[in-house]
Every structure is written in structure tokens, then in C-alpha cells.
Amino acid sequence: MSLFAYARPKALGEALKLLKNGTIALAGGTDLITLMRHGLAEPDALVDLTGIEGLRGITREKGRGIRIGALTALSDVEASADLLRSLPIVPESLRDAATPQIRNMGTVGGNLLQRNRCWYFRDEGVQCWLKGGKRCFAVDGENRYHAVIGAHECWIVSPSDLAPALIASDAEVELASSLGRRRIPLAGFYVAPSGKQRKEHAIRRGELITTVRIPEKALERKGTYVKAMERKAWSFAIVSVAAAARVRDGKASDVRLVLGGIAPIPWRVPAAERVLDGTSLDDNACLAAADVVLKDATPLRDNGYKVTLARELVRRALRSLMS
Amino acid sequence: MTSLRGPNAVDLTLNVNGHDRSVHVPPRFSLLDTLRGPLGLTGTKLVCDEGDCGACTVLIDDRPVYSCLTLAIAAEGRRVETIEGLSQDGTLHPVQEAFVEHDAYQCGFCTPGQVMSVVSLLRAKPDAREDDVRRAVSGNLCRCGAYPNIVAAGVAAAKKKR
Known part of the structure; x- marks a missing residue:
């Protein structure tokens, strides 16, 4: 790891001033420090955000939804009584996301901004397309964990467990930079790398996530997060499904269906959600929706199993909303 | 600034x-x-x-x-x-004692990390059960495979606290 300078400001304004070319924001560090050790990030300076108290914590205001500070530790999200009561899909999504130590260190903002886990990307000796090279080596390489849908030049998958759960909760992110603030739907924050966009997030240089907001209306839905892993304990999702719906008199409406682990971005297909509207989320309706989600899937040599897995997980997640 | x-x-x-x-x-x-x-x-x-x-x-x-x-x-x-x-005036911490009693290691290289994870669990949750201990040490690998004894030590230390 090459040399870098360090600052831990106490105010957001100070942090934004310090964030300029060559500087990277540090929160939990669980992804950034490993990227730096492998030469995948080479900052001149780190701006440690953890001294900024105002960006930590979860607030629930009646009628005004939920706000989660970007620096809130994942373990605090997992244990939040407010979230467990009002929006259990979010803590549920983190139960098997990484080890206890990483959940203690990692933050909400960092989880949403983590880089992908593609082994060609993570290998410092490989100059893949995403790192400015000519091609994606996963296409005709070792690709059992790669994307089956939605990929352009780069076949990574979105690794976050939190992102699908939050998108299924209509979350927005508030972003701040020295130029000002903006608020965008979390769904719009993720972009499949393509053309000149050789990164996974729509965050701009010098910008930080400050807050995640969940609107009150989303709290009226019932939600669940299911995840297929290679073992029973914590692991990155092979495929995950965040499902939410308003359920009344045995009928579902206002459905949200967001998949992780299958595409370069959290994968949401509104047409599939409409298929489920007014149904009792019976097997036929669930599988019909899954087929809409996966209609354009073009698996690679070793990852066709993800399509089968995703179809069944969609069914299980949706069915459980009725129980 | x-x-x-x-x-x-x-x-x-x-x-x-x-x-x-x-x-x-x-x-x-x-x-x-x-x-x-x-x-x-x-x-x-x-x-x-x-x-x-x-x-x-x-x-x-x-x-x-x-x-x-x-x-x-x-x-x-x-x-x-x-x-x-952890140890005070030459006396082992109760979690360390439980690891000794339950032979919760072979090579011992992962032990300090395992012990710290269990100590933290028991501070936050003195009445921890087996499932809590399993989750608490899920981020600590043991290549010798002493897991059953590690979990037993954690459970025993929790029982002593109750």
C-alpha cells in the first residue's frame, strides 16, 4: 500500500472541502483498504468520515418515513428496533452479509458503494475492461459467479445485500458535494458499466452519500429478503431476492421485486411487478413474474444455474409474503 | 479546519x-x-x-x-x-478459562481472535445461547476445525455468567 495522508474532520463541510482529486473518503474501510492493498485504489489522501456525528443513526418520524445516516454501522441497522418493527426487510438483508466484524466496521454508505467482487477485477495483474482494458475476461473465462442479464461490456454482479432491500423499499439517497446537494432514487444510483462509464455507481467526484431515506408509504408493504449462498453462514449472495407488496384480503398490490447477484446492478423489472398485481401470489403468478424478470437472460458457460435458482427464489420470496 | x-x-x-x-x-x-x-x-x-x-x-x-x-x-x-x-493480575479471563477447560483449540493461532469475539458477545448479551456463540465466532476461521469445542467454551462461559 503506497503512502497517503489522512484527516478526520468533525464536520461534513470540512470533509467536502478536503475531498478533491486524489482524495478518497474512508468510512469502515472494509472494502477500500483491501482495494488499496491490491493497488486498485491509490489515493494521495484519505478523508475519514467517522468523526462526523451527524451522519450516524436511524430516525423514524411518524408520517415522514425513515432516515438512515450513511455512517450507520451495518450491525446497528441489523439491530435497530425501529427498522425491525417498521421495515424488517432491511435488517433481514444484512443478517448474512459478511462477518460480525465486517458488519461492525462497515457502514450503510460504504455497503452501497462497495466495488464488485469479480475475480478479474480484483486481480491486480489483470487489466480488464472495467479497469480501462480492452475486454471482459469473464465472458469466455471463469464465470460461474458472473452476470446472467443486463451486462454490456462488463459482466460483474452487484454484490450489495442492502441495495435490493432498500430499492424494494423505494429508498432515495441524499448526496452532498462542495457544489451542493441532490437526492436521487437509489435504483438510479446504480449503472451497468458501459461505454465511457467504467464504474458501477453514479456518484460524482467529490460527492458523498449522506443519508438514505425511505418514504412512509413503503412501510405499509410487507417485505422479505431471501438469499442463496454457498454455505450456511455469511457470504456474498449467489442470487438474492428482495420482495415487497401490500397485502389485503389475500391479494397483492404495489409489488416490488428486486434481484441481487444476477446483473451488474440490482435488477428490477417493473413489468414483472405488474404481473403480480391483484394476484394471491400463487405459484403460477410467481413463476410468471420470474419469467418476465429473467426473459432476457443470456447466461455464460458456467452460470446458467443462476437462472434456475433465481426463478425458484422469486417464487419462495413472493410466496412467503402471503404467510 | x-x-x-x-x-x-x-x-x-x-x-x-x-x-x-x-x-x-x-x-x-x-x-x-x-x-x-x-x-x-x-x-x-x-x-x-x-x-x-x-x-x-x-x-x-x-x-x-x-x-x-x-x-x-x-x-x-x-x-x-x-x-x-483480558487477564487481571495473572488470573485468566473467564472466557480464556473456558477455552482451556474445553480444549477449544489445536494450534492456537486463531484463539486470541476467537476469545475476543466471545468476550464481546458476553458483554453485550450475558445470557447468550449456542446460536449466539456460533454467530459471534462466524467471522473467525479455525483451520484445525476446533469449532465444536470453541462453541462449547463460549456456551460454558455464558452459563457461568448467568
């Missing part, structure tokens, strides 16, 4: 096991390297240096974290606890 420190070595004060300790290291030094090097606390082990194995687990403000992925400079102003801080 907060100014940048480094990139060359800077003076840090780290609170380790209840004592303020001064070190002179560059910002790129991990807490693990700082504990094991300048501070001479080699009970915390270096294995993967990637946040995968848990051998370097220490407590910061009571919570288990990976010291290999924590910068020493980022630990300033926080309470760091290592395996060396």
Missing part, C-alpha cells in the same frame, strides 16, 4: 487495554501492524491481512473488528482491547 496528517510517520496516541500509548507510524500502518510492531503486542495474530480470517480480531469500543483492515490512525480516540488486556 482539520488538516491532513502524513503521509510520512506521525505521532499517534492509542488507548490500548486502558493505557494511552504513543507511537510514531505513517497513516498507512494498520492497527494490527502497529500493535504487533511498535507496541510489541503480538498476541493479536497476522494471517490473511485481508479481513477474511479473523485472527487479528480486537475490540474497538467493545465491538469486535478486524485490526488488519483498521488504520492505526483511525483508532485514535477509541478504546482498543487486545487479548493481552
Whole structure:
């Protein structure tokens, strides 16, 4: 790891001033420090955000939804009584996301901004397309964990467990930079790398996530997060499904269906959600929706199993909303 | 206005096991390297240096974290606890005793990390059950496979607390 300078400001304004070319924001560090050790990030300076108290914590205001500070530790999200009561899909999504130590260190903002886990990307000796090279080596390489849908030049998958759960909760992110603030739907924050966009997030240089907001209306839905892993304990999702719906008199409406682990971005297909509207989320309706989600899937040599897995997980997640 | 420190070595004060300790290291030094090097606390082990194995687990403000992925400079102003801080006047900590009684190790290299994870669990949840212990040590790999005994030690230490 090459040399870098360090600052831990106490105010957001100070942090934004310090964030300029060559500087990277540090929160939990669980992804950034490993990227730096492998030469995948080479900052001149780190701006440690953890001294900024105002960006930590979860607030629930009646009628005004939920706000989660970007620096809130994942373990605090997992244990939040407010979230467990009002929006259990979010803590549920983190139960098997990484080890206890990483959940203690990692933050909400960092989880949403983590880089992908593609082994060609993570290998410092490989100059893949995403790192400015000519091609994606996963296409005709070792690709059992790669994307089956939605990929352009780069076949990574979105690794976050939190992102699908939050998108299924209509979350927005508030972003701040020295130029000002903006608020965008979390769904719009993720972009499949393509053309000149050789990164996974729509965050701009010098910008930080400050807050995640969940609107009150989303709290009226019932939600669940299911995840297929290679073992029973914590692991990155092979495929995950965040499902939410308003359920009344045995009928579902206002459905949200967001998949992780299958595409370069959290994968949401509104047409599939409409298929489920007014149904009792019976097997036929669930599988019909899954087929809409996966209609354009073009698996690679070793990852066709993800399509089968995703179809069944969609069914299980949706069915459980009725129980 | 907060100014940048480094990139060359800077003076840090780290609170380790209840004592303020001064070190002179560059910002790129991990807490693990700082504990094991300048501070001479080699009970915390270096294995993967990637946040995968848990051998370097220490407590910061009571919570288990990976010291290999924590910068020493980022630990300033926080309470760091290592395996060396557990025994009091030559008497083992109850969790350490339980590990001895239950033979909860073979080579012992992962043990300091395992112990710190269990200590933190029992502080937060004195009535912890087997499932809690399993989850608490799920971020600590044991390549000898002493897991059944590690979990038994954790459960026994919790029972003693009840």
C-alpha cells in the first residue's frame, strides 16, 4: 500500500472541502483498504468520515418515513428496533452479509458503494475492461459467479445485500458535494458499466452519500429478503431476492421485486411487478413474474444455474409474503 | 479546519487495554501492524491481512473488528482491547478459562481472535445461547476445525455468567 495522508474532520463541510482529486473518503474501510492493498485504489489522501456525528443513526418520524445516516454501522441497522418493527426487510438483508466484524466496521454508505467482487477485477495483474482494458475476461473465462442479464461490456454482479432491500423499499439517497446537494432514487444510483462509464455507481467526484431515506408509504408493504449462498453462514449472495407488496384480503398490490447477484446492478423489472398485481401470489403468478424478470437472460458457460435458482427464489420470496 | 496528517510517520496516541500509548507510524500502518510492531503486542495474530480470517480480531469500543483492515490512525480516540488486556493480575479471563477447560483449540493461532469475539458477545448479551456463540465466532476461521469445542467454551462461559 503506497503512502497517503489522512484527516478526520468533525464536520461534513470540512470533509467536502478536503475531498478533491486524489482524495478518497474512508468510512469502515472494509472494502477500500483491501482495494488499496491490491493497488486498485491509490489515493494521495484519505478523508475519514467517522468523526462526523451527524451522519450516524436511524430516525423514524411518524408520517415522514425513515432516515438512515450513511455512517450507520451495518450491525446497528441489523439491530435497530425501529427498522425491525417498521421495515424488517432491511435488517433481514444484512443478517448474512459478511462477518460480525465486517458488519461492525462497515457502514450503510460504504455497503452501497462497495466495488464488485469479480475475480478479474480484483486481480491486480489483470487489466480488464472495467479497469480501462480492452475486454471482459469473464465472458469466455471463469464465470460461474458472473452476470446472467443486463451486462454490456462488463459482466460483474452487484454484490450489495442492502441495495435490493432498500430499492424494494423505494429508498432515495441524499448526496452532498462542495457544489451542493441532490437526492436521487437509489435504483438510479446504480449503472451497468458501459461505454465511457467504467464504474458501477453514479456518484460524482467529490460527492458523498449522506443519508438514505425511505418514504412512509413503503412501510405499509410487507417485505422479505431471501438469499442463496454457498454455505450456511455469511457470504456474498449467489442470487438474492428482495420482495415487497401490500397485502389485503389475500391479494397483492404495489409489488416490488428486486434481484441481487444476477446483473451488474440490482435488477428490477417493473413489468414483472405488474404481473403480480391483484394476484394471491400463487405459484403460477410467481413463476410468471420470474419469467418476465429473467426473459432476457443470456447466461455464460458456467452460470446458467443462476437462472434456475433465481426463478425458484422469486417464487419462495413472493410466496412467503402471503404467510 | 482539520488538516491532513502524513503521509510520512506521525505521532499517534492509542488507548490500548486502558493505557494511552504513543507511537510514531505513517497513516498507512494498520492497527494490527502497529500493535504487533511498535507496541510489541503480538498476541493479536497476522494471517490473511485481508479481513477474511479473523485472527487479528480486537475490540474497538467493545465491538469486535478486524485490526488488519483498521488504520492505526483511525483508532485514535477509541478504546482498543487486545487479548493481552483480558487477564487481571495473572488470573485468566473467564472466557480464556473456558477455552482451556474445553480444549477449544489445536494450534492456537486463531484463539486470541476467537476469545475476543466471545468476550464481546458476553458483554453485550450475558445470557447468550449456542446460536449466539456460533454467530459471534462466524467471522473467525479455525483451520484445525476446533469449532465444536470453541462453541462449547463460549456456551460454558455464558452459563457461568448467568
